Amino acid sequence: MSDRSPAADPLLVATGVVKDYPSVKVLKGVDVAVAEGDTFAVIGPNGAGKTTLFKVLSGEVFADSGTVRFEGQDVTRMPEWKRVRLGFGRSFQVARVFPELTTDENVVIAIEAYERNSGKRPTHRLACRPSADVRAAVEETLLEVGLIDKRDEPARLLSHGDKKRLELAMSLALRPRILMLDEPTAGMSPADRRGATELIAAIRERHNMTIVLTEHDMGVVFGLASRVAVLHQGAVVATGTPAEVRDDPMVREIYLGSEPVHA
Amino acid sequence: MTARPRGSDWRRDVAIGAIVLVVLASLPFVTNKGIVFVAGTLALHVVFGLSWNLMFGQTGLVSFGHASFFAIGGYAFAWTAKVAPGIHPLLLFAAVGAFGAFVAFLVGIIALRRSVGVYFAILTLALSQIVYLLLSYIPALGREDGFTGIRRPRLSLGFTTIDLASGENYYHFMLVMCALLVAGLWWVMHSRMGRVFKSLQQDAERAAFLGINVGAYRLSSFAIASGTTAIAGALYAPWLQLLTPEIAHWTFSARPILYTLLGGVQSFWGPAVGALIFAVLEYGTRTLHGLSEIVIGSILLLVVLAFPGGLLGGLSRLRKRMSRKPALVARPEIVR
Numbered sequence: 001m002s003d004r005s006p007a008a009d010p011l012l013v014a015t016g017v018v019k020d021y022p023s024v025k026v027l028k029g030v031d032v033a034v035a036e037g038d039t040f041a042v043i044g045p046n047g048a049g050k051t052t053l054f055k056v057l058s059g060e061v062f063a064d065s066g067t068v069r070f071e072g073q074d075v076t077r078m079p080e081w082k083r084v085r086l087g088f089g090r091s092f093q094v095a096r097v098f099p100e101l102t103t104d105e106n107v108v109i110a111i112e113a114y115e116r117n118s119g120k121r122p123t124h125r126l127a128c129r130p131s132a133d134v135r136a137a138v139e140e141t142l143l144e145v146g147l148i149d150k151r152d153e154p155a156r157l158l159s160h161g162d163k164k165r166l167e168l169a170m171s172l173a174l175r176p177r178i179l180m181l182d183e184p185t186a187g188m189s190p191a192d193r194r195g196a197t198e199l200i201a202a203i204r205e206r207h208n209m210t211i212v213l214t215e216h217d218m219g220v221v222f223g224l225a226s227r228v229a230v231l232h233q234g235a236v237v238a239t240g241t242p243a244e245v246r247d248d249p250m251v252r253e254i255y256l257g258s259e260p261v262h263a
Numbered sequence: 264m265t266a267r268p269r270g271s272d273w274r275r276d277v278a279i280g281a282i283v284l285v286v287l288a289s290l291p292f293v294t295n296k297g298i299v300f301v302a303g304t305l306a307l308h309v310v311f312g313l314s315w316n317l318m319f320g321q322t323g324l325v326s327f328g329h330a331s332f333f334a335i336g337g338y339a340f341a342w343t344a345k346v347a348p349g350i351h352p353l354l355l356f357a358a359v360g361a362f363g364a365f366v367a368f369l370v371g372i373i374a375l376r377r378s379v380g381v382y383f384a385i386l387t388l389a390l391s392q393i394v395y396l397l398l399s400y401i402p403a404l405g406r407e408d409g410f411t412g413i414r415r416p417r418l419s420l421g422f423t424t425i426d427l428a429s430g431e432n433y434y435h436f437m438l439v440m441c442a443l444l445v446a447g448l449w450w451v452m453h454s455r456m457g458r459v460f461k462s463l464q465q466d467a468e469r470a471a472f473l474g475i476n477v478g479a480y481r482l483s484s485f486a487i488a489s490g491t492t493a494i495a496g497a498l499y500a501p502w503l504q505l506l507t508p509e510i511a512h513w514t515f516s517a518r519p520i521l522y523t524l525l526g527g528v529q530s531f532w533g534p535a536v537g538a539l540i541f542a543v544l545e546y547g548t549r550t551l552h553g554l555s556e557i558v559i560g561s562i563l564l565l566v567v568l569a570f571p572g573g574l575l576g577g578l579s580r581l582r583k584r585m586s587r588k589p590a591l592v593a594r595p596e597i598v599r
């Protein structure tokens with residue numbers, strides 16, 4: 001069940017990842033390898049362990065055993081904020097932004113965090129107002145995700161889709177090498193879903209970014225992914241291109257058998 | 264409702280601060296000593312409340328032991344001034360602030376390691392009880408009788424020397440110091456660092472995924488708030504010229520919490536308003552023996568129930584409702 005990635009040096013590699021919660025074994029030795037430039041989708045029925053795998057990869061929780069490597073460096077026990085500084089960016093299943101702050105302030109915090117992470121010192125250390133550079137970067141980021149009109153709105157008043165956009169904007173502000181999206185279109189209407197897919201594709205083109213995503217919607221997966229891993233009961237049962245995975249008899253069994261297909 | 268560094272924001276806050284400062288500074292010329300004493304103590308309590316809200320409203324840390332730093336500052340100042348009277352008072356105030364921040368740093372390394380929320384609250388409560396007991400037992404600090412005979416120092420400023428013991432000099436000196444501390448807190452809350460603190464208060468996990476070292480910033484917030492309060496405590500020692508372990512008691516730690524709930528957690532001046540209301544209530548009910556607690560308690564209860572966001576929170580909601588009615592109707596999700 002190991003991943004046969006075509007790239008010589010995969011960017012993100014998980015080997016033999018095991019994660020138990022008190023009463024359940026969630027991940028039972030998962031291997032995945034994400035090559036640079038891939039859009040890697042993790043799919044699988046509810047309860048297959050997608051989100052847990054995602055948390056292990058991003059550093060929100062640590063694996064009980066097994067290793068996670070990023071560019072060859074062992075990051076298995078590295079806390080999330082340090083992984084972010086190596087080049088991880090992530091979004092959450094239910095978009096998490098700073099609700100009482102405005103859209104603008106949310107992005108300011110992200111961009112100032114990026115400056116701090118990359119060791120850039122502010123020119124006016126004592127100034128309260130964000131620097132001109134930061135304000136310009138905020139403007140650019142908000143334009144890119146289409147939130148410029150809502151920059152002064154408190155984030156809690158944004159629609160569900162806009163919150164997801166804002167979260168994406170904050171992740172982008174960090175200029176990540178690898179962007180991890182946990183169900184980027186969860187809870188969206190079909191139209192919003194199409195918009196989100198196009199936005200992610202556009203961002204990938206522009207920034208030449210590696211993306212890891214989990215997704216329920218097969219339309220989104222087949223529209224975006226270059227590689228797909230199928231997770232079932234805590235183990236990877238198939239990996240390959242979207243077409244390979246779709247034709248895999250075992251995957252068909254999982255999706256068309258006892259488990260309902262999630263759309 | 265959030266405090267943000269908008270263009271007009273700092274002008275408004277500076278104006279409010281200046282007006283309050285002028286009013287307080289002129290009190291000795293128009294009122295009696297009793298009211299001046301209340302006002303001086305109020306200034307210290309404003310710093311006490313604002314620094315607690317730096318942790319709570321700005322960073323999302325609930326401390327139940329903030330008084331221990333007030334006490335540490337007071338006793339550290341009194342003891343050092345007694346054994347080494349030659350130290351310049353300004354240097355001593357700064358050193359006491361650094362000492363308070365350092366103690367908070369040590370405590371925070373342990374208390375903030377894995378525990379936030381109620382665990383941090385309980386650990387800080389435990390700290391304050393330890394400080395309280397230590398102060399009651401250490402003979403050099405006067406045990407339960409308190410530390411007596413604290414002198415108001417002479418302040419040499421190079422070109423002139425002010426005797427803080429004469430007249431209302433110490434009162435005015437204290438106002439200047441408190442104004443500086445308040446300005447410092449204002450800057451911390453509105454600076455880049457303040458924005459990071461605010462992000463932790465809103466969603467620490469999200470902040471961590473921006474590469475923010477959550478633990479280090481929580482520790483900074485705790486240390487800054489504690490150091491500031493230690494200086495307020497140090498100023499209190501020569502003000503009262505007597506320190507008792509009561510200032511480390513948990514009931515005193517409850518003060519900044521009450522001020523913040525009363526005045527409003529989201530606005531910068533909220534805890535200051537709370538402290539003012541409290542001081543007025545205390546002064547107004549000082550002759551009602553036994554009744555004073557009941558009266559204060561019921562008024563507090565009433566305010567907190569009527570204005571869940573504190574007085575300033577209630578006012579700002581009211582103003583928003585008056586000025587933005589159409590927007591509210593158009594966006595029903597605002598009404599939560």
